[in-house]
Amino acid sequence: MRIVHYINQFFGGIGGEDKADFRPEVREGVVGPGQALNQALAGTGEIVATVICGDSWFNENLEEAKATVLEMISKYSPDLVIAGPAFNAGRYGMACGAVAEVVGKQLGIPVVSGMYKENPGVEVYRKYAWIVETGNSAADMRKAIPAIVEMVKVFAAGQTPAPGTYIERGVRVNYMADERGSKRAVDMLVKKLTEQAFVTEFPMPEFDRVAPNQPIRDLSKAKIALVTSGGIVPKGNPDHIESSSASKYGKYSLEGVTDLTAETHETAHGGYDPTYANKDADRVLPVDVLRDLVKEGVIGSLHEYWYATVGNGTAVASAKAFAQKIAEDLHNYKVDAVILTST
């Protein structure tokens, strides 16, 4: 079985966040985690080429990235593609998912990946990829590799992975049932009424959506607040917000602040190249422009505090809890609307 492996700039040995804008490149043979995969796949398949792309470049140039990577992959006529594993790296997971989408649609071959269940790539792309559930960091590589290898072996044997060995894809598959639908439905209902256990044939997807609030009527009277997941904090990061998997958020005064500078503010975020934000944090938290707009009377006022956390592998439950507290505070200060910026 011929396999092409897709990895990011970090696992490709190109560099860290400073190289996240690395354009796609293809290498013959294995690179990085491909080595362990190849060893474990001996006798089943071989990684014939590795495509490496920077996580930021891929996500910022989605269409071009998909087309370029597809072209690189298809030249090697693979039978299967492995993407990642991406663990809880959001941009990497999104890239692996997008590769799965385009490869699946254009080449019709399976794409196997590995991700942590909260990686946004799971939610967006799970129907295109066969995703093995991994831990939330590369420390789980030891367990992720054998799981991916097992799945590749299933495909190599001409079979389809068994449900439960991958993250549910939300793909419906036809099958012949012994009894017709009405009978099965009534059986289920009877079980439910008699409080017996039964298994639904179609679990309802969970949609947690919030309806949009009414717009602001008069901007010139509105109090606007700034919130960011981009980690902008006063220089020195006084609350020690973690660079990844943040356990807290900070609330900081904007009193007398009209412009964020390299001397006064910085980013605590460890998931993107901090060079630009450290030089001028207005690039993430636009305080300078909002001050101008207050002066010009375009908006009523800027809320006297901003709120920041680091959205980098941060648990969804944590982010939810931070935002609930922030919202409470915003209500106390009678804030009318929020601009939330993300990197």
Next chain:
Amino acid sequence: MVKEIERAGIPVVHVCTVVPISLTVGANRIVPAVAIPHPLGNPNLDAGEEKKVRRNLVMKALNALTTEVHGQTVFE
């Protein structure tokens, strides 16, 4: 975070670069930004031009906040 602020009854606009993630987390008003490490800036421009880019994006965000929407809306 966007969704929880919205749930609390405060209109919110999400300015971000990776729009598919924003759609997945359930933001209702979305303004696509410049780039991941500098969503509201462009270090290749001189300071004056860069601030214009930022102002333009903030104005889009404010416009989104004053616009009635009935579902997830991306303000290109």
